[in-house]
Amino acid sequence: MKQSRFFPWIGFIFGAIYFLVPLIATFEFSLRMQRGTYSFKAYQVVLADPGFQASFSYSALIALLTIIVGIALVVPTAYLVQLKLPKLRPVVEFMTLLPLVVPAIVIVFGYLRMYNSSSWLPLTGSARSTDLLLVFAYVTLSLPYMYRSVDTALRTVDIRTLTEAAQSLGSSWPRILIQVILPNIRVGVLSGAFLTFAIVIGEFTIASLLNRPAFGPYMQLIGANRAYEPAALAVIAFAITWACMGLIQLVASFSPGQKR
Amino acid sequence: MAFLSIERITKTFGATTTVKGVDLAVERGEFVTLLGPSGCGKTTILRMVAGFETPSSGTIRIDGKDVTDLKPHQRKIGMVFQAYALFPNMTVADNIAFGLKVARKNGAEIASRVKEMLELIKLPQVAERYPYQLSGGQQQRVALARALAIKPQILLLDEPLSALDAKIRVSLRDEIRAVQRQLGITTIFVTHDQEEALSMSDRVCVMSEGRIEQLGTPFEIYNYPKTRFVASFVGTLNILSGRVSDGAEGRIVVDGQEIVTSRGLNGASTGDALAVALRPEALSIGRANGSSNNLEGTIDEVHFLGSVVRIRVRFKESAVSLDTFNRPNAAPPERGQPITVNFGREDILVLEGAPN
Numbered sequence: 160m161k162q163s164r165f166f167p168w169i170g171f172i173f174g175a176i177y178f179l180v181p182l183i184a185t186f187e188f189s190l191r192m193q194r195g196t197y198s199f200k201a202y203q204v205v206l207a208d209p210g211f212q213a214s215f216s217y218s219a220l221i222a223l224l225t226i227i228v229g230i231a232l233v234v235p236t237a238y239l240v241q242l243k244l245p246k247l248r249p250v251v252e253f254m255t256l257l258p259l260v261v262p263a264i265v266i267v268f269g270y271l272r273m274y275n276s277s278s279w280l281p282l283t284g285s286a287r288s289t290d291l292l293l294v295f296a297y298v299t300l301s302l303p304y305m306y307r308s309v310d311t312a313l314r315t316v317d318i319r320t321l322t323e324a325a326q327s328l329g330s331s332w333p334r335i336l337i338q339v340i341l342p343n344i345r346v347g348v349l350s351g352a353f354l355t356f357a358i359v360i361g362e363f364t365i366a367s368l369l370n371r372p373a374f375g376p377y378m379q380l381i382g383a384n385r386a387y388e389p390a391a392l393a394v395i396a397f398a399i400t401w402a403c404m405g406l407i408q409l410v411a412s413f414s415p416g417q418k419r
Numbered sequence: 420m421a422f423l424s425i426e427r428i429t430k431t432f433g434a435t436t437t438v439k440g441v442d443l444a445v446e447r448g449e450f451v452t453l454l455g456p457s458g459c460g461k462t463t464i465l466r467m468v469a470g471f472e473t474p475s476s477g478t479i480r481i482d483g484k485d486v487t488d489l490k491p492h493q494r495k496i497g498m499v500f501q502a503y504a505l506f507p508n509m510t511v512a513d514n515i516a517f518g519l520k521v522a523r524k525n526g527a528e529i530a531s532r533v534k535e536m537l538e539l540i541k542l543p544q545v546a547e548r549y550p551y552q553l554s555g556g557q558q559q560r561v562a563l564a565r566a567l568a569i570k571p572q573i574l575l576l577d578e579p580l581s582a583l584d585a586k587i588r589v590s591l592r593d594e595i596r597a598v599q600r601q602l603g604i605t606t607i608f609v610t611h612d613q614e615e616a617l618s619m620s621d622r623v624c625v626m627s628e629g630r631i632e633q634l635g636t637p638f639e640i641y642n643y644p645k646t647r648f649v650a651s652f653v654g655t656l657n658i659l660s661g662r663v664s665d666g667a668e669g670r671i672v673v674d675g676q677e678i679v680t681s682r683g684l685n686g687a688s689t690g691d692a693l694a695v696a697l698r699p700e701a702l703s704i705g706r707a708n709g710s711s712n713n714l715e716g717t718i719d720e721v722h723f724l725g726s727v728v729r730i731r732v733r734f735k736e737s738a739v740s741l742d743t744f745n746r747p748n749a750a751p752p753e754r755g756q757p758i759t760v761n762f763g764r765e766d767i768l769v770l771e772g773a774p775n
Contacts, residue, residue: 317502323471324504324562326491328518328569338517342508 189390312347428477455626497566
């Protein structure tokens with residue numbers, strides 16, 4: 160019997176309207192900066208603003224550092240849990256999910272209490288050490304996404320046999336991890352990296368309360384004081400996220416040794 | 420002294436002892452197969468030799484050197500896995516070169532060795548392909564080349580043919596044996612397939628429940644199984660229960676009919692229960708004169724298998740199967756027909772251990 164496609168289509172159309180209408184409305188509004196005509200004036204103003212460039216560069220750098228620290232932390236952990244400590248998997252999964260349960264504002268207040276300038280580890284004492292604290296905070300925040308991406312990729316590869324094959328060929332642990340395991344979970348690692356990038360670029364709470372010049376607080380500042388530019392910024396932020404998603408797809412389809 | 424020496428090795432996982440005090444000595448250049456059903460400990464022994472598992476007790480020596488506590492990468496052992504285990508992100512050439520790069524060989528030496536290995540496995544044209552572009556048989560040959568490239572002391576093969584289809588299995592087992600002979604490398608092969616074990620090995624080590632049941636040449640294992648387990652696991656075998664009627668003369672009563680072995684039953688007393696085994700190929704239809712044994716029974720089943728007809732003959736309590744060639748001009752026997760089965764005295768295998 161042929162199934163009716165009516166209800167699936169209704170669902171799809173409803174979903175599309177729900178997501179696209181506000182986006183189209185925002186985009187349309189962002190083009191109205193010049194009276195009586197559509198233009199990209201708001202985008203020109205935003206992109207020319209030194210504040211935009213500085214905050215975006217800062218956030219991009221922090222995102223990059225977050226990704227590096229995140230990969231260095233998550234890949235060996237997920238690998239070892241899968242290979243040697245499978246019984247610990249539920250514990251590690253629970254821990255990586257905590258950032259989704261504990262709000263960012265709670266995390267940052269905890270940080271301020273733990274690492275304030277009069278504490279035993281005064282990470283908020285200088286700008287550089289606060290940047291470091293921000294990176295650690297973002298590593299925590301992106302943990303659910305990074306860990307899941309890497310863990311899922313590891314499950315698709317027979318890491319035990321590959322590890323043993325490499326060991327029998329004389330390879331040491333670091334070489335196995337870098338030359339055998341990492342290239343075979345590259346898509347998962349990059350998915351986690353792009354998701355991390357998207358999260359860090361838009362994050363407001365922690366950056367704002369740690370008083371760092373990040374893109375999130377900049378967007379909030381512009382939103383509070385301007386009319387058309389915030390809409391343009393929102394569209395730019397969406398474009399960055401989509402570009403990250405597109406890159407994940409692109410990388411996935413160009414991995415050596417994978418069927419295409 | 421043997422090249423590979425496994426001495427009183429035991430492996431325990433929690434409350435389960437998988438390998439129970441196994442001793443095994445393998446000579447240089449020998450091809451020894453560990454044969455047994457799943458869970459008999461054969462793969463665990465192989466993994467202990469490779470260094471992936473540490474023995475709970477006992478010693479492993481290679482060329483006189485104690486390697487029991489060495490890490491896998493320190494043992495210079497080549498291993499081929501059931502699941503190929505080629506590195507998916509590397510080309511065939513890179514896979515073969517991996518161990519050589521780890522050993523910091525120079526570029527020219529690596530290139531020449533990779534070429535040599537590809538020629539050895541007769542796949543020189545696939546150097547730049549990725550594993551997913553190869554068939555299962557080709558992947559396993561590349562895995563063999565990769566394991567051999569580092570010139571290992573011992574080659575370990577962990578059910579390397581199990582994932583392949585029947586035709587490829589037969590051709591690849593011949594290739595593996597040819598390569599092993601050509602290089603003269605000491606090899607341990609693990610399988611649960613008795614045909615593979617018998618056809619490839621210098622010696623076969625039949626294992627059950629963590630112990631070695633019998634170690635011998637394929638000829639010895641097949642023709643002179645020492646235990647009921649070996650007899651039943653290796654080849655097709657008819658096992659009959661009987662009682663000794665005259666130990667000195669080797670007379671046994673099976674289902675009320677007397678058979679005589681070629682040798683006396685040392686130490687057996689009249690009335691002792693025992694089990695005897697008969698290979699299907701030792702049985703013939705019809706009454707034989709002279710010193711042969713004859714057993715009378717009824718045809719229970721007839722299976723037409725093409726070139727062969729398998730006949731099951733029932734006596735009172737027990738039954739035997741025998742194969743005859745299909746002859747197009749003679750109709751196969753029918754069920755219920757009385758039949759006499761004959762076999763030589765020397766064809767009777769008296770098994771150790773009490774019959775079940």
